[in-house]
Amino acid sequence: MIASALGAAFLGILQGLTEFLPVSSSGHLVLFQQFLEITGDTVLFDLVLHVGTLLPVLYFYREQVAVLVRDPLQGQGPFMERDGVRLWGLLVAASVPTAIIGLTFEDTFDALFANPAALTITFAITGTLMLATRFAPAPSRRLTLPLAIVLGIVQGMAITPGISRSGSTIAAALFLGIDREQAARFSFLMSVPAITGAVLKKGLDADLAAFDPVALVVGFSTALVTGYLALVLLVELVKRGGLHWFAIWCYGAAILAGYFAMM
Helix, strand or coil: CHHHHHHHHHHHHHHHHHHHCCCCHHHHHHHHHCCCCCCCCHHHHHHHHHHHHHHHHHHHCHHHHHHHHHHHHHCCCCHHHCHHHHHHHHHHHHHHHHHHHHHHHHHHHHHHHCCHHHHHHHHHHHHHHHHHHHHCCCCCCCCCHHHHHHHHHHHHHCCCCCCCHHHHHHHHHHHCCCCHHHHHHHHHHHHHHHHHHHHHHHHHHCCCCCCCHHHHHHHHHHHHHHHHHHHHHHHHHHHCCCHHHHHHHHHHHHHHHHHHHHC
């Protein structure tokens, strides 16, 4: 039980940090989950970790979430010109390609890349992408439906273990000329339907009979707290143009994955 709780705490911290920091949560879980003892159903445990990292986004961007809820019903002005309605349109435009790619190719990508040898490549790709953000152009565009669709495609491709969802979508937004604060905000609001969809999909496969309350509570709590702290940190770093520093982490993870592969 102690080993299970410690393993749950470690994976919860790992999920909370890497879900938001641009270093790939799925890649890190592939690297370390095989070495840790977690009792109960691992699908259910993964589901709980995802919920633990969903709540920080809803809280951190609670003002935008309130606008999404309020504007379609009580907003002022023409319906299609309300901020909340426009944001709904952007999120739907981004979520459709993400869902199509995820539902169509998730098993394929997991099978191809869920091993340390392949993670060496995908972590290095993420690191290079983070490093390239140093050379992103100055902000020049407002987020539009076509750009939201592009970001949704990028988010869908980030189901590949070792490719960071937050890193790739924020980087893509910066390369498209969207300002840093909006790039971070939209990236994380995009994650809400993506994470919710993953939770619902995993919920269908979860074995509720294999229920380890200690592991679930510990994993959820650590993912929740570390996820919020990581979200605050990343948003601040994006505003300051410091996304490229995470290239060091990603290249280190690539080296570690290569070491595990040789073992």
